[in-house]
Amino acid sequence: MSIPDTPASTIPxxxxxxxxxxxxxxxxxxxxxxxxxxxxxTPAQLTVLxxxxxHGEQTLSQLAERELVSLPSMNRTVSQLVVQGFVSRTxxxxxxxxxxxxxxxxxxxxxxxxxxxxxxxxxARLLELSDSERAQLxxxxxxxxxxxxx
Amino acid sequence: MSIPDTPASTIPxxxxxxxxxxxxxxxxxxxxxxxxxxxxxTPAQLTVLxxxxxHGEQTLSQLAERELVSLPSMNRTVSQLVVQGFVSRTxxxxxxxxxxxxxxxxxxxxxxxxxxxxxxxxxARLLELSDSERAQLxxxxxxxxxxxxx
DNA sequence: TATTGTTATACTCTATAACTATA
DNA sequence: TATAGTTATAGAGTATAACAATA
Numbered sequence: 393m394s395i396p397d398t399p400a401s402t403i404p405x406x407x408x409x410x411x412x413x414x415x416x417x418x419x420x421x422x423x424x425x426x427x428x429x430x431x432x433x434t435p436a437q438l439t440v441l442x443x444x445x446x447h448g449e450q451t452l453s454q455l456a457e458r459e460l461v462s463l464p465s466m467n468r469t470v471s472q473l474v475v476q477g478f479v480s481r482t483x484x485x486x487x488x489x490x491x492x493x494x495x496x497x498x499x500x501x502x503x504x505x506x507x508x509x510x511x512x513x514x515x516a517r518l519l520e521l522s523d524s525e526r527a528q529l530x531x532x533x534x535x536x537x538x539x540x541x542x
Numbered sequence: 543m544s545i546p547d548t549p550a551s552t553i554p555x556x557x558x559x560x561x562x563x564x565x566x567x568x569x570x571x572x573x574x575x576x577x578x579x580x581x582x583x584t585p586a587q588l589t590v591l592x593x594x595x596x597h598g599e600q601t602l603s604q605l606a607e608r609e610l611v612s613l614p615s616m617n618r619t620v621s622q623l624v625v626q627g628f629v630s631r632t633x634x635x636x637x638x639x640x641x642x643x644x645x646x647x648x649x650x651x652x653x654x655x656x657x658x659x660x661x662x663x664x665x666a667r668l669l670e671l672s673d674s675e676r677a678q679l680x681x682x683x684x685x686x687x688x689x690x691x692x
Numbered sequence: 693t694a695t696t697g698t699t700a701t702a703c704t705c706t707a708t709a710a711c712t713a714t715a
Numbered sequence: 716t717a718t719a720g721t722t723a724t725a726g727a728g729t730a731t732a733a734c735a736a737t738a
Contacts, residue, residue, distance in 0.1 A: 511561035532682030
């Protein structure tokens with residue numbers, strides 16, 4: 393989980409200030425988004441359901457790598473989904489160390505139900521912005537996602 | 543900590559999809575940023591130190607409101623800083639229910655030291671972007687901060 | 693009674709270390 | 716030995732509920 397560094401001295405002050413501003417804004421908004429708990433699955437669980445729904449069958453390692461979390465952390469989230477009946481575990485026929493994870497029909501239903509409720513607060517806020525502002529946020533989201541990958 | 547809703551039916555699908563994308567990108571980046579732990583104060587603690595440094599003396603309520611967290615939550619963070627000697631508590635002379643919180647000299651030193659290390663990973667990523675991309679992220683951060691306030 | 697802060701408690705998410713089973 | 720996954724344990728950060736002190 394560690395990332396190579398760049399010597400601090402080579403980074404201009406205005407970039408450090410932007411980093412500061414972004415970090416705080418992201419932490420705040422994350423807090424806000426986590427606070428929206430309409431009774432469905434948790435945010436981490438919903439994210440896994442959406443991945444399995446959109447990209448099909450995945451192994452635990454694939455999920456952990458995609459979401460940038462540790463294997464035990466992802467294992468915990470997946471186990472909770474299995475207990476709830478939203479994800480099924482199937483041993484891989486070709487390599488019995490590997491477990492294939494699939495979303496169930498109940499999981500698909502729950503994902504759709506929870507997604508709309510969980511994103512509703514944010515969506516309502518986005519609706520108050522202009523089209524171009526929304527487009528900017530979309531590009532920002534892509535940039536953030538792209539930055540994580542080294 | 544609850545926010546008024548907009549009926550789900552009035553929200554266009556593309557806005558819900560953007561909300562989804564943003565929520566996941568923010569959660570991921572938040573995880574990434576939290577993982578950068580160079581041994582200084584924690585992210586929540588650093589944020590409080592920066593507020594006290596930049597905006598001066600604050601009450602617990604003011605800090606909690608500004609960062610959009612509950613009073614007990616902010617109290618915990620502040621207490622940790624007090625124990626470490628980075629923040630001082632002074633009873634307000636005019637209203638003895640109120641406690642004024644100030645950053646100490648040690649706190650200022652620690653904030654500066656930790657800030658650069660903690661933001662270093664993100665700053666290095668930002669450095670790989672173009673000026674206009676950085677400007678976009680800056681505006682995105684402002685939008686995110688603005689959206690939290692109702 | 694209302695406000696400010698605090699304490700008690702619980703839950704989510706995350707990590708590292710140690711372990712098991714399979715290759 | 717190396718890899719995929721799991722279990723055990725710990726810590727950060729957050730919340731709600733109940734309480735104390737002061738206005």
